[in-house]
Every structure is written in C-alpha cells, then in structure tokens.
Amino acid sequence: MDAFVRLNGLVAPLDRANVDTDAIIPKQFLKSIKRSGFGPNLFDEWRYLDVGQPGQDSTNRPRNPDFVLNQPRYQGAQILLARKNFGCGSSREHAPWALLDFGFRAVIAESFADIFFNNCFKNGILPITLPAAEIDALFAAVSGTPGFRLLIDLERQVIERPDGVSLPFAIDDYRKERLLNGWDDIGLTLRHADIIREFEERRRREQPWLFCG
Amino acid sequence: MSHNSPQTLYDKLWQSHVVLEQDDGSALIYIDRHLIHEVTSPQAFEGLKLAKRQPWRISSVVATADHNTPTNHWERGIEDPVSRLQVETLDANIHEFGALAYYPFKDSRQGIVHVVGPENGATLPGMTVVCGDSHTSTHGAFACMAHGIGTSEVEHVLATQCLVQKKSKTMLVRVEGQLRRGVSAKDIALAVIGNIGTAGGTGYAIEFAGSAIRALSIEGRMTLCNMAIEAGARMGFVAVDQTTIDYLKGRPFAPKGDDWERAVASWRQLTSDEGARFDQVVELRAEAIDPLVTWGTSPEMVVSIKGRVPDPASFADPVKREGAERALAYMGLAPNQSVESIAIDKVFIGSCTNSRIEDLRAAASVLKGRHVAANVKLALAVPGSGLVKRQAEAEGLDKVFIAAGFEWREPGCSMCLAMNADRLEPGERCASTSNRNFEGRQGAGGRTHLVSPQMAAAAAIAGRFADVREIVCKEPV
Numbered sequence: 001m002d003a004f005v006r007l008n009g010l011v012a013p014l015d016r017a018n019v020d021t022d023a024i025i026p027k028q029f030l031k032s033i034k035r036s037g038f039g040p041n042l043f044d045e046w047r048y049l050d051v052g053q054p055g056q057d058s059t060n061r062p063r064n065p066d067f068v069l070n071q072p073r074y075q076g077a078q079i080l081l082a083r084k085n086f087g088c089g090s091s092r093e094h095a096p097w098a099l100l101d102f103g104f105r106a107v108i109a110e111s112f113a114d115i116f117f118n119n120c121f122k123n124g125i126l127p128i129t130l131p132a133a134e135i136d137a138l139f140a141a142v143s144g145t146p147g148f149r150l151l152i153d154l155e156r157q158v159i160e161r162p163d164g165v166s167l168p169f170a171i172d173d174y175r176k177e178r179l180l181n182g183w184d185d186i187g188l189t190l191r192h193a194d195i196i197r198e199f200e201e202r203r204r205r206e207q208p209w210l211f212c213g
Numbered sequence: 214m215s216h217n218s219p220q221t222l223y224d225k226l227w228q229s230h231v232v233l234e235q236d237d238g239s240a241l242i243y244i245d246r247h248l249i250h251e252v253t254s255p256q257a258f259e260g261l262k263l264a265k266r267q268p269w270r271i272s273s274v275v276a277t278a279d280h281n282t283p284t285n286h287w288e289r290g291i292e293d294p295v296s297r298l299q300v301e302t303l304d305a306n307i308h309e310f311g312a313l314a315y316y317p318f319k320d321s322r323q324g325i326v327h328v329v330g331p332e333n334g335a336t337l338p339g340m341t342v343v344c345g346d347s348h349t350s351t352h353g354a355f356a357c358m359a360h361g362i363g364t365s366e367v368e369h370v371l372a373t374q375c376l377v378q379k380k381s382k383t384m385l386v387r388v389e390g391q392l393r394r395g396v397s398a399k400d401i402a403l404a405v406i407g408n409i410g411t412a413g414g415t416g417y418a419i420e421f422a423g424s425a426i427r428a429l430s431i432e433g434r435m436t437l438c439n440m441a442i443e444a445g446a447r448m449g450f451v452a453v454d455q456t457t458i459d460y461l462k463g464r465p466f467a468p469k470g471d472d473w474e475r476a477v478a479s480w481r482q483l484t485s486d487e488g489a490r491f492d493q494v495v496e497l498r499a500e501a502i503d504p505l506v507t508w509g510t511s512p513e514m515v516v517s518i519k520g521r522v523p524d525p526a527s528f529a530d531p532v533k534r535e536g537a538e539r540a541l542a543y544m545g546l547a548p549n550q551s552v553e554s555i556a557i558d559k560v561f562i563g564s565c566t567n568s569r570i571e572d573l574r575a576a577a578s579v580l581k582g583r584h585v586a587a588n589v590k591l592a593l594a595v596p597g598s599g600l601v602k603r604q605a606e607a608e609g610l611d612k613v614f615i616a617a618g619f620e621w622r623e624p625g626c627s628m629c630l631a632m633n634a635d636r637l638e639p640g641e642r643c644a645s646t647s648n649r650n651f652e653g654r655q656g657a658g659g660r661t662h663l664v665s666p667q668m669a670a671a672a673a674i675a676g677r678f679a680d681v682r683e684i685v686c687k688e689p690v
Contacts, residue, residue, distance in 0.1 A: 016539065017532050018411055018511045022651045027632045031281065031295040033255035033302050035364075051657045054295050083532055085412040085445065089649060090630075091347040092253065093363035111412055114447050115347055115361050122365035172379060174237035185365070186266070189373040192233055192241060196375055199232045199243055200270070209468030209476045210245050210340060211272070212313075 002124040003182030007105050007152045009078030012069055013142045019082060020089035021116060025098040029054050038094055039101030043069060073146050081138055082109040086127075087116025096123045106152055108159070110135045121175050124182065126154060128169045154180055219486035222452055223383050223418045226358040226483070230341050232375055242378045244370050245340040246352075249276040249312070250326045251303040252632070253345025257368035258306040268310050269374040275335045276307055277316040279325045280632045284595050284622035287319055296633065313466070316599075324598025324624040327351040327565040331435065332600055334464025338453050338480040343370055348565045348648065350441045353450030354434035355457055356483040358418075360448040381447050382416050382492040385485075387423040390499035395682035397575065398433035399567060399646065399665035401425065401497075402440035403505040407515040409495060414446030417493065420485060421451050425499035431460040432571040439566045440648055443512040452484035506552050506678050507650045507663040509540035514650070516552060518668065518680045524548035543652055544660050545640070552678050555662070558641040560585070560592040560673040561655070562619075562666055564629035567646035568597030572666040573605045576646075577613040579670035579685055585618035586676025592619040593635060595627040617673070631656045644672035 029041045031054050040058040045051075047069060049062040063070045069077070080099065086109040087095060096119045099107070106126045120127045130138075141161065142148045151160040154176060159167040178185065189196075204211050220228075232241040254276075261268065268274075281296035283289075291297040300318055307315045314333065316323040322333065327348055330336045342352040342359035345367040352359035366376060386405055406413075419441050421434070429437065434451045441449025451457075458477055461467045468476045503517035514537070516522070525537035525548060541548065546555065562568070562576050573596060585592045594614045596602035602624055605611055611621045628635040629647035637643055637659025646669050647654075650661040664672065671681040 015535075017536050020511075020649070020651045022630075022649070022654050026653055026657070027630050030252050030632065031293075031299050033259070033299055035256045035259075045653045045657055085415070088411055088445065089347065089651060091345060091361035091363055093256075093345075093365060096363075111415060113412075113445060114415060115363060115442075119363035119365065122363060172238060174235065174239040174377065174379075177237060185377060186264070186369050186372045189241060189369065189375055189377065193373075195233050196241070196243070196269075196373065200374065203243065207339075207476070207479065209472045210337065212466055212468070 001122065001182050001184065004105065004124055004126050004154055004179045006154065007078060008149060009105065010074065010076055011079045011081050011142050011148050011150055012074040012077035013081045013139055014068060015083065015139055017083040018085045018088055021087055021092050021095040022089055024087065024095040025092065026052070028052070030092055030094055035097055036101060038098035039103070042098040042102040043067070076103065078103055078105050079150055079152070080104050080107045081135070081142060082107060083135065084110040086112050088113035091115040093119045093122070096120050096125050100125055108135070108138065121179060122185065124179065126152065126179060128152070128159065130167060130169060134167055219489040221383050221485045221489040221491060222356060222420055222450065222483060223381070226339065227380055229339065230358065239377050239379055241375045242341060244343055244374055244376060245273065246275065246330070246335060246342040247273045247370050248326045248330055248342065248344035248349065249274055249367070250280060250344070250346060251278045251299045252280045253364050254306065254367055255299065255302045256364045257345070257371060258310070260368045261371055266372045268371045271311045272313045273374065274312040275314045275330055276303065276312050277323055277326050277329050278303055278318045280626045280630065282318050282625040283633050284625050284627050284635055287623055291318065321599045324601065325565045325568060325626055327439065328568060328597030328601060331355065332464070332598060334461055334467035337461065337467065337476070338457060338483050343376065347442045348439050350446070350448045351435045351439040351565055353438035353441065353448050354431055356450055356453045356480070358448060359450070361442065381418040384414060384417040384419045384446070384493040384495065385491040386419055386421050386495045386497070388421070388425040388497045388499050389423040390425055391428065392425055392499045392502065395504055395667060395685060396502050397665040397667060398429050398436040400502050400505050402437050403507065403512065403515045403663065404497060404502045405495070406440065406444045406512045407505070408497065409444055411443060411511050411513045412445045414441065414444035417446050419444070419446045419449040421449060422485070426451055427454060430571055431456060432569040435569065436566055440512070443648055453480045504665065504668050504681055506668065508544065508546060508552065509537065510543055510650055510652050511536070511540070512648070512650060512663060514540055518552055518678060520552055522546045522548060522550045522552065553680070554677065555642070556588060556677040557644050557672055558588070558590050559637060559643040560589060560669050561595070561628040561643055561645040561647060562669050563593065563595030563597070563627050564647035565597065565626070566648045567666050568595060568601065570601050570604050572646065573601070573610050574608070576666040576670040577610045579667050579681055580617040580619070580674070581613050583617055583674045585673045588676040589673055592673045593622055593628060594619045595622045596624050598624045619673070628655050630654060644669045644678065
C-alpha cells in the first residue's frame, strides 16, 4: 500500500447523499478475480449511457455529459467531495479499488458508511469527515472556482483551502500511523503471533465447541 | 471496568475477544468463524499466496458459492465464463487450503452463505463471525459479534485469525408489544431504518430487544439483524434465549453431549445485564408497525402500504429534497401517488434477508389457492439453500408456488444483486424481499420496492402493491 502524507489535488464534487457501493462499482465488475483495472468502470451506470460489461474496452463507450466526472474541468481530480453516508451498502472493496484506479487518493464527506471507510485505509485512500457546514462551503467553492484544489496534510490533520482557511480533521491514531507509513496490517499483527496463539489455546480449552472440526 | 458494573451484551462479546489492546487505541479481536464466498475472496487468497503466508486456522472457514451461481438449468453448469472462473477460483482455493466445510455449486447443502452457516450450526452464540459480505450482520441473531469486512480484511483474518478494531458505540432498539397479523420481522427492520435513517446506526452496534423481538423466531431475528447494516450499523444482535438454544440443538456443527450442556450454560450469560447503559436507545411499538413498502432508492425511503409516495417539496433539508426528487424520477413515481396504485412487473422472493423456510411458508400461505396477476411477467421463488429447498418441498410449498404461477428455483443470491442471469430489465418494477433498493441493484435501470415475503406474495396476486391483511383476512388461513 502506498503511504499517504500530503496531497495537493484537484477536487471533484459528487453532490448527492447515500452514494452506495453498487453505484461506485456495479455488480457485473465484481466478477473479476483481480484487484486492479476497475477505474474505467467507476460510477459506470452514471458515467456512461450504455450498460457496461466486464472485460469491455470502455474507451469509446457513450459518455453521459451530465455526469460530473465527465466534465473537462474535473479531469485529473484526486480528491472527491461527497455528502452524507458515502459508500453505504455492499462491503465490496472493489469500490475503493475503483476510486484508487481512477486516481482518487482522498474522499471528503459529511459521513461515511463503516465498511467502506475501513476499506479505504487498506488501500491508501484517506476518507475525511467534516461538519455539514464545511462540506456545504466546499461544494460552493468547488462549483464557483474552476481548478479548485485542496492541500491535505495528514501529519498535521488539516485541509488547507486556497483562500488560506484551514479545516482541521480528526482521525484515529492507529489509522493515521499506518497510512503515513504505508504499513502492511498483516505484518504488524503477526508481530503478536505468540499472544494470538496463547489467546487461542486458552479459548480452545475453555470453549472447545468453538473449534469443532 | 469494575466487576460489578452492569455490562451490555456488546461489552461482553467485545471483552471476550480482545487478544491485545494496542498503544495506538486499537485492539486485536479474535475471529471464531470466517465465512467465505466466491466474490470477495479470490484477491485475498492471491495476496496470501504472493506473501507466502499460510492460513492461521483454516478450520474456522465455512465456504460456499452463492452470488454467481445460476438458479435454473444446473445441468448446463455456469454458462457465463467470467462467473464460472470466479466460482472455479474458489473451488481451487479451498482445494489448496482446506476448510471446515465447503458447499460448492450443486452441492446438496449449497446456498446463500448467511443461510448455510446457521442451518449447519456453524454460527454459535458468543462467536465473532466475519465474511467479505455486508450482510454478515445476519448472524447477530445468535448473539454473535458478526459483521462484514472488505477483501483486505478477509486476507488479514486468513493470515492472523484477528482483526484490528475499535470498539463501537452501543444502541438499544427496543420493540415492545405484539406485531399485528400480516406484519413480520422485515417490517420491523424497515420501520427501524425508516425511523433512524440509513446512517442512523453509523458507528453503533445495535442490540434488538423487547417483547416483540423475543417473540420472533430465529429466522425472523436473522431477517432483522440482516438489515442492521442498512441502518448503517456495524452489526445488530439479539440476546440468547430458549429460542436460540432450541434452534441450535442437533445441528451438524453444534456441540454434543457434555459440551452441549457446558455451551448452553455459557450461552445463557449472553444477555445485557439489568441496568446496562447504552449510548442511545430507540423505542418502537410493535402494534404501530404496518406492512411497509419502500418507494425510493434508499431503504430509509419507506412508507406504509396504506400510505402515499411523499412529495419531495415536503422535505425541508435540500439534500433530502433533491434525493427524493432523484429517487422519484428513477422510480418513475409521482408525488402523493398511493402505494396501492403502483403496478409491478416482477416479484422476487429470496435473498439472505428472506429466503428461509419461515419466509417461504409465509409467502405460500398467501399464495395458496390464488394466482399471480396477468401483468406480472416473472415471479421467482429462490430458496436460501439446498436444505431450505428440500424442506419446502417436503411440506409441499413448491407446489403452492408453482400452482400460483411462480418459478421454483435452485438456491443462491439470485436477483437480490443480479450477478447471475436473474435480473430486472431497464424500467421494470419489482416487489422484492431483498435488502437494497439502490439504483441498478437488481439490474441496470431496474426499480426495486422492498417488502416482506407476505407482501411480495400479495403484490404478485394483485399485480400491484396490496395490503396482505386484506387478502388473508377475508378467509381463515
């Protein structure tokens, strides 16, 4: 996983609440057994006018000109601005894989669904929760300012707007540390293998029925 | 925490699984049961192999193929080559690494992972149960700490038997009173989501309690806990009582002999202590719950069968108003239209929410002696597992469904998410017992209305949404 330290990126707005992971990456693309290549199908049903199929080359598919990510001003965006309950629904990690493959490294929203939020951190994507008033102000700023960018500094836990306003954000220490360093969770956990084994053996003695088979 | 302070069930489940509290505020939580299906596991097994790691305790794994499997013409195999490769990849991974149990495509016990686990006794009270599937909350019906995880965490559990977690806040949803006839666990679930919203449970573990919950069968509790994720909660669960214990006795992976007695004694502790404090409490009266129908593209967009589609102008919050406008446009509905005037094209009875024997019995009791309306193009009954299917057939339910004009299919996730051939065409409207009415969920452009099995059966007969109480109350059931 790539570390996340600082990001100065173009912002794209997705102005709707309850964006679910079915919308982020529709089910037919979940048939892939790979982790990569989902970017062309990010928001597939909103982005294209036809129905996409797995394995299809999306280069020449008809685009929906009304969908925000198809607008020229948002090409190359790395920060997605969203509303409440972003990433709700299915646990599919294909959703952050698709966002990452498309080029997003951060999502800023009023709130996130739990599993999606968690999945982001496993892939070097920083999900940031901000109060509704700050989100409203960012939506207004993005639509009113072509080329609107934000600087996200994870170490200092702050987003810097181009007008000099700083927006502090909260993050769990353990998530921050792992993201800053790009650490492999499994490697970290396995440092405690002896403690896990000890716990497991005690559990097996006390409740053997949990270990049947 | 002092030994005397009353604990919630969640406190007890959490505490009993903490392997290690880490300095950074996280905890390592031990995982007892790891359920696996074909969609969210291939990349996890691949990661394990690339890192040259071995599974920590492969006997914690119960696996099945459910999302991609067809529900008819099994003799033809899986015709979609992309789906077939995914299912064969699961076959190969289980063949290489093993499992406590594997129910592959066409196995007599194959089915939806959240139906298969409990009916085989692989889900036991007090367990942590995880799966790369958001509806893992289903297993909370057995007083489990059960939740969905992403594929990276599937790999993490395979490699370490643990997850890195932070404790959730607790919410008590108490439903007192008696459900009225024609109202089911599905309606409680939709009522709760309508009440607290799809993000209302975010950051919480929900305990469902109260006399109406205790009166539910295990199947009903699974339906309710299944949809806790639709309220945004990490998990939902119900305390152990005699209903839990009676359900488990004699199941293949349930303890036997002395172990059974010891297990039951420990399971009886899996309740919230008197006076335990919750971070939030929500109270509902069972009598106040009508049969419900969703009208929009989020499960919180729900209304009584006797109600009307709301007017977006009635929402004060501009984001909600725009959401309602977009939903009505997508759903092809008009503001203030009565729910009973909405005609349907297809009916789907199935999914990890409502495909258990009790669900099929409830639908069949409405369908018996009646027929699907002429405007309904397709009515599907998809049992949750091979065991459910055979039980239903032993009771003659298949004949009721078929006589009513339903297709009686093989088990699988089917039209809940339409990864196989069962799907809606653009613009088609479906009365569905599944759990998500998102845009495109049941097929690109498809329009989903979530209902209970009884209400899906009533809609099938009427060709539009109809109050099941008015159908079944005309005569003794």
